[in-house]
Amino acid sequence: MAAVHHHDPERDVQQSLQELRGRLQGPLIEPQDPLYEEARAVWNGMVDLRPRAIAKAGAVSDIDVVLDTARRSGLALAVRGGGHNIAGHGTVEGGLVLDLGSLRAVQVDAERRLVTVEPGATLADVDRATAAQGLAVPLGVISGTGVAGLTLGGGVGWLTRTGGLSLDNLEAADIVSAAGEHLHASADENAELFWGLRGGGGNFGVVSSFTFRAHPLPAAPLGGNLFYRQQHWKHALLAFDAWTRDLPDEMNPIISFLVLPPDFGMGDEPWMILGFAWAGDDHQAGLNLVDQLRADAPPDEEEVGPASWLDWQSAMDAVFPKGSRGYWKNVSFSRLDEEVADVVVGFASELAWQGTGIDIHHLEGAFGRVPEEATAFPNRSARYWLNVYGFWRDAAEDERLTAFARKAYALMRPFAEQGEYVNFLGAELGIKEADAARSAYGQDKYQRLVALKDRYDPQNLLRLNHNIPPTQA
Structure with a gap:
């Protein structure tokens, strides 16, 4: 009689994480790790969740590796930039966290007034790099805020009337979609995705690089x-x-x-x-x-x-x-x-x-x-x-x-x-995500965002955000 093979989901997860550890440039932190308590903490102390593992990206290429693991293992995925999100979306109970907080490089092309920012950078990182060149990108009001989440949702701050929202100053973004496509989004390329990134949050992919237009800043405003x-x-x-x-x-x-x-x-x-x-x-x-x-x-x-x-x-x-x-x-x-x-x-x-x-x-x-x-x-x-x-x-x-x-x-x-x-917006318990998103964006914009979600993340892999569920969800 042939032996019966029992499928063991926990063993599959362990194997996926073992493979992930071997492929990551940065560390993979699990509950037994001495750094785990610090690594799982997010800015909002009310959010007290225990992820199965936290992948701290050591290079932009780690985004692909973690997305691939999340797709294959079935682990729920949270993406964390600066970790300042009030709703606590940068973590997940029993799932996998992609922590981009070590990717903080900022490059300033002062002549063209363009600023390229990695996805873990904070406002302070950008301000330090731009102010030295007499420039500023309109960002928020607390220097520890992450640029990625701030920009993808809006970005209201001390230069909003002068230069618009953070997302109004986004010239282009490089994005890894939920399916692993590498896309460049701007007014000229993947323009509809570029529209949705500017306000639609992290629903469509993980942004690996932001390019902003900067404004002249007086030496001592x-x-x-x-x-x-x-x-x-x-x-x-x-x-x-x-x-x-x-x-x-x-x-x-x-x-x-x-x-x-x-x-x-x-x-x-x-x-x-x-x-x-x-x-x-x-x-x-x-x-x-x-x-x-x-x-x-x-x-x-x-x-x-x-x-x-x-x-x-x-x-x-x-x-x-x-x-x-x-x-x-x-x-x-x-x-x-x-x-x-x-x-x-x-x-x-x-x-x-x-x-x-x-x-x-x-x-x-x-x-x-x-x-x-x-x-x-x-x-x-x-x-x-x-x-x-x-x-x-x-x-x-x-x-x-x-x-x-x-x-x-x-x-x-x-x-x-x-x-x-x-x-x-904090996390609203008892309100369906689709209803919360619909009332936040209004019906017309919501429908446009759903169409983008259907195109770029039909499985709703990227759902730990102010979620726009795909049609089939």
């Missing part, structure tokens, strides 16, 4: 913060709304409400902080604009002056410590009249603790001139984007602090416009 105590918030918001009606593109303001960390020396009351970065060479022109606002809404405290770009871009890093627990919600809107100001002041006034903030980004400018259909980003017409972000250490606070973010979001919903910004 003018930056500042105007601080307002609670009794002046409403008046300052209304003055801000009037001030932003005809701002030049060089002025990039962001309002924040928060209790600042102790080392800021601002006590334990919540402040409204009107921060701005002036990207023009003429400091006096920027100061004159600030004087107009100051005359209408005199701040209680202020700091205004030239700053090094690297210092400015990392000034708020301490507010978002790695390993914090986190939950965010966001809403786009265009009205900031008495009614809306009252609502904002109402929930912002409840911030009696350090560890939750509310930002209002003023958009328009270069961001608003990009045609709605040019990229997969969901909304170009909103004047403002509000983000409520919680970050805390104690798990006992999870319920209270996620509830606050949800409440603020619910109160802003009556004024909301279409679309949500996927980089500000």
Whole structure:
């Protein structure tokens, strides 16, 4: 009688991982490895998952090797760039993590103003390389953020009005598709894929290289913060709304409400902080604009002056410590009249603790001139984007602090416009991914993204993201 061979899935996985270890340029870290605890940690401390293995890419070629292993082994695959994702998509329970964090090279072609960036680079890596050449790529506001995830979802920051989103400054991307195809995506080549990469996240493949267009940056840009105590918030918001009606593109303001960390020396009351970065060479022109606002809404405290770009871009890093627990919600809107100001002041006034903030980004400018259909980003017409972000250490606070973010979001919903910004979306339990993606992108863009998913990842191998499920899923 012939022997019966029992198929042993666990042995197959072990064999796949053994083969992977032999093919990888970088290390493969498994649970018994002393580096495992550190390697599995992601930025959001609420996300506490134990992958079967973490492949730390030592070269771009490792992307192919890991994708191949994930396809053949059936292990769920998570792709991690800078690891700063609020929804915790850079890890997976019992699956395989492709960690690109060691691939951080940045090359600057100053003459052509082109910047080529590897997929594990952070904002700080790019800023260091470009500022030295008098250039900047519009990126985010926290220097530890990964460029890859930020760009593929959007990229709102201190130069959004001057230069648009990070994805608006993407000239080209090299991508390894889920099936292992090596593709170059730009306006001239694989143009539809290029459209979807700019806003559609990591749904279609793993980007191995980004090429950005950079903008001239003054040697010491003018930056500042105007601080307002609670009794002046409403008046300052209304003055801000009037001030932003005809701002030049060089002025990039962001309002924040928060209790600042102790080392800021601002006590334990919540402040409204009107921060701005002036990207023009003429400091006096920027100061004159600030004087107009100051005359209408005199701040209680202020700091205004030239700053090094690297210092400015990392000034708020301490507010978002790695390993914090986190939950965010966001809403786009265009009205900031008495009614809306009252609502904002109402929930912002409840911030009696350090560890939750509310930002209002003023958009328009270069961001608003990009045609709605040019990229997969969901909304170009909103004047403002509000983000409520919680970050805390104690798990006992999870319920209270996620509830606050949800409440603020619910109160802003009556004024909301279409679309949500996927980089500000936490993991929403109990909401089907397709529904979350459809409401984030809107029906037309969602359908276009599904068609791309069908073409480049019909098996949904790359599903640990704000997922756009393929038709057959």
